[in-house]
Amino acid sequence: ETGVTQTPRHLVMGMTNKKSLKCEQHLGHNAMYWYKQSAKKPLELMFVYNFKEQTENNSVPSRFSPECPNSSHLFLHLHTLQPEDSALYLCASSQDRAGGTEQFFGPGTRLTVL
């Protein structure tokens, strides 16, 4: 595997379910990100991790819970979601947090909440 991978690619869940999204980067990067992409809206940064430490939480509801066990893996744990949480969730990584560092994106997980 190369680059940034995400699993699953598609997920359908009920509002009472608990599920997790997984992201893995094979680039040796130190920073990882979760974004939410909804139709007709700009990408929304959700969380940033740098060297496994969370450095940013963009006022994300607590029903989204990130986990970063090491610099290569990032999870997004989901529970009691709402239909408006349906979106494409993108993971990205970058070498570091310096301004302007290129972010590499995974293909995303298309989430549908029923």
Next chain:
Amino acid sequence: AQSVTQPDIHITVSEGASLELRCNYSYGATPYLFWYVQSPGQGLQLLLKYFSGDTLVQGIKGFEAEFKRSQSSFNLRKPSVHWSDAAEYFCAVGRTNTDKLIFGTGTRLQVFP
């Protein structure tokens, strides 16, 4: 607060025609500017970026962009569009002291044969 505006939601061009996608930003200092492309079912791929120096930046796939400080713009251009260029294009701005990128809402490009 910084922001990015992509005024064109959807653009349609014929294959072989020239292309210009508009991007305007609002930021107090010289920003880092990026163009990303997203093909259907894919993540975002970096086309090009501007940090400083020459205001005309060359990217992958034959794209280029020009930074115009006086107009707060960073428009993306390609002289001859290929059918495989059909995708969504995002402009983004970053600050010098953080990794946070602010994205525009994107422009969807459709290419007709």
